[in-house]
Amino acid sequence: MGMELVPSPPGLEAEYRTIFTANSLVFLQELVSTFDEEVDKILRQRISRKTHLDLSGDLPGFCDDTASVRSDPNWRVSPVPRRLQRRHVDVGDLAPCDTQRFLQALSSPAQGLQVDFDDGNCPTYQNQIKGLHNVYRAVHGQFPNAPMISQAPVLMLRPRAWNMVEHNMMVCGKEVSGPLFDFGLLMFHCGQLLFDSQSGPFFYLSKVESHLEARLWNSIFLWTEQKLGLPVGCIKATVLIENVLAAFEMEEILYELREHSAGLNCGIWDYSASFVNKFGHRKAFLLPDRSKYVNMEKLFLRSYMELLVQTCHRRGALATGGMAAQLLPGDRDSAPYREILANVTRLKLLEIRAGVDGFMVYDLGLIKPMQKLFQLHTHDNQMHRLRDDLTVSPGDLLSMPAGGVTLFGLKYNIAVGILFIEAWLTGRGHFFYRGQVEDSATAEISRSQVWQWIRHQTELEDDGRVVTRGLVTALIREVTGELLHNSTVREERRLATAGSMFLEVVGHREFPEFITTYLYLDHTFIASQYHRQEVGEAWNIPRPKL
Incomplete structure (x- = not known):
């Protein structure tokens, strides 16, 4: 079976040779060949599901076919690894091709790093190679003055989502799936070392729309563990629930990944955008001005976050919140600094009170204040908060906030x-x-x-x-x-x-x-x-x- 790979971009020849070895390419080719048809199938299923909703005018709900999974009180995900049990504050949107910021984050007091090949990264060939090589160097202890990977914040590796392809590699005449490219190279080069150091391999999975997609990822994990001689279940993944259809299948997603699950995560803006994606032509789903009327205090987002927390904790999984995107001014004594910190604190306190076990920040200066905020409420995590008092209906999840456009x-x-x-x-x-x-x-x-x-x-x-x-x-x-x-x-x-x-x-x-x-x-x-x-x-x- 043929593989074609575009030559190295100028100036990255050494990085290219490190990442694209003969053995890594054989592994990647086998991975892609094994799962390429399944990737195409889930993308077609997305189209089919959207077409059905458009033609029927139906709305999503909790699926009757999987009711037995939701009603069974006995199953749990596998125990959460030690390094994930107390991960209050991750750094988000950390594009690993940005070497300077990546090194700053590695030496920060954060408990985790969202090493982002997806939302916060532009997937040019240069960026992918540089980002993969920087992760390689961090895991192999090749950065001077950077902590060993066992002492650094835990790496939560986020490959691209299923909708993305890699233009620069073809297998059997087809461009390679972006997430398989990222995941395969990260696992081949770093999986064993991350496992040996009790620091992974841990992943974020973006834009998953159904439990069938989670099932595919689980199959990929099992195949990879077998190929690389790693223990079954050592790969752990947090699924970002950033699609309205996935919100109705959270228990099923955890169930499919139960050997490999690290929990679920809230993604407010991708989640809100998915309403337009799936129902935007329906006037009943007109989403008002996000700058004025859309936030976690609104029913549809609050219900989604609370249901995510309840679902995760019921099944022994971690529930994590979104990312604070605000940037702190340089002058700590200034009024703008105090105002921004107070606003971030107020919004993150809502998530803590809802029961999340952690969340993300972008600004490294927010790490310590947010860790202190968490420590005021819990030392470890909040998995003991089962939220049995909560009932969320399909109507709650689909309730558009009132408001207009400014x-x-x-x-x-x-x-x-x-x-x-x-x-x-x-x-x-x-x-x-x-x-x-x-x-x-x-x-x-x-x-x-x-x-x-x-x-x-x-x-x-x-x-x-x-x-x-x-x-x-x-x-x-x-x-x-x-x-x-x-x-x-x-x-x-x-x-x-x-x-x-x-x-x-x-x-x-x-x-x-x-x-x-x-x-x-x-x-x-x-x-x-x-x-x-x-x-x-x-x-x-x-x-x-x-």
């Missing part, structure tokens, strides 16, 4: 969408805007809302104007103008390209399912990456200060 919210979503596309065109998976980090999750909800508001011709609360493609076009010009301060001609052109691509994606007749897939398959993005390889442009481009 001009500020519309412009904010446009800015985030444009800046995300612009970031991808320069090889960055996240960026900073208005005092917080933005990534593909916030880009998803931003472009989803603009698409839906155009589709339903929603009126602005401010002045009654209708959200149309014409209005969005005018606001794109306005927002782009505001972002172009002190820009070079090249930056102006790139931002103009991003604005055009954003207008294209929010104006589509049919909703593009994932903005990352849309961009990754777009000629503009592919051409920009090949151009950067040809001219030898550095992969690590400075982030704009916005």
Whole structure:
């Protein structure tokens, strides 16, 4: 069976040789060949399920076919490993290709690191190779002055989601599935050492939509453990429940992964965007301005988080909350610093009181304050809180919050969408805007809302104007103008390209399912990456200060 691999990008020849050895390529080829048809099948099942919902007008509910799993009180997931039992604060959106931040996080007091090849990472060939090599170096103790992997925060490795492919490798004439590429290379090079040091291998699984997808991951884990001579169940995975359909199958997802489960995680913006993905053409599911009306205090998100906690703790699994995206100012004595810290504390306290066992922050300066907040309420974890008092109905999970659309919210979503596309065109998976980090999750909800508001011709609360493609076009010009301060001609052109691509994606007749897939398959993005390889442009481009 044939394998084709694109040669090394300029400047990464040594990293390339370390990652793509003869043995690792044989392993990766076998992994892909074994599971490629199953990957295609689950992607087709997603399409089939969405088509059924569209044609029937049905709404999701708790499945009758799996009622026996939910009603059986006796099963539990396998015991949580020691290093995961007290993981109050993880660092999120940690793109491992960013060597400097990766090293800072390795030496931080965080209990875990979300090593992110997905939402916070732009999957250029350069970034994937550099990121894989940095994980390799960390696990093999090759970074000077960095702690040994047994002493560093535990690595929670997040491969790409099922919707992503790897353009630079083909097996049997087909581009390789992105998550299999990432997972396979991480396990081959790091799995044994992580296990020997009692530090893994641990994973985050993104954008899982059903228990059948969890079953596929479980099969992949079992195959990999057997191939690499590792004990069954040593791989542990936290599934991110960031799709509305998965919220109705949380127990079934834990059941399918019960030998390999490290619990479930809440992802507020991808989860909210999934409502538009699945039901956005239905006016009953019009999602109001996220900047004003959508937060964890609303019924549909609060119910989802509480059900996740109840489900996990009932089955002996860990329940983790979302990521605080806010950035702390440098001056600790300033009023803005105190205000941001107070706001993060208030929101994270809601999650702690709901019963989560941990959550994520982006800013390393938030680690210690949030750990202290957790220690005020629990020393280890909150798995003893079973939440037996709670009953969550399908109506609770599908209850849209009240509210409308503001001009500020519309412009904010446009800015985030444009800046995300612009970031991808320069090889960055996240960026900073208005005092917080933005990534593909916030880009998803931003472009989803603009698409839906155009589709339903929603009126602005401010002045009654209708959200149309014409209005969005005018606001794109306005927002782009505001972002172009002190820009070079090249930056102006790139931002103009991003604005055009954003207008294209929010104006589509049919909703593009994932903005990352849309961009990754777009000629503009592919051409920009090949151009950067040809001219030898550095992969690590400075982030704009916005």
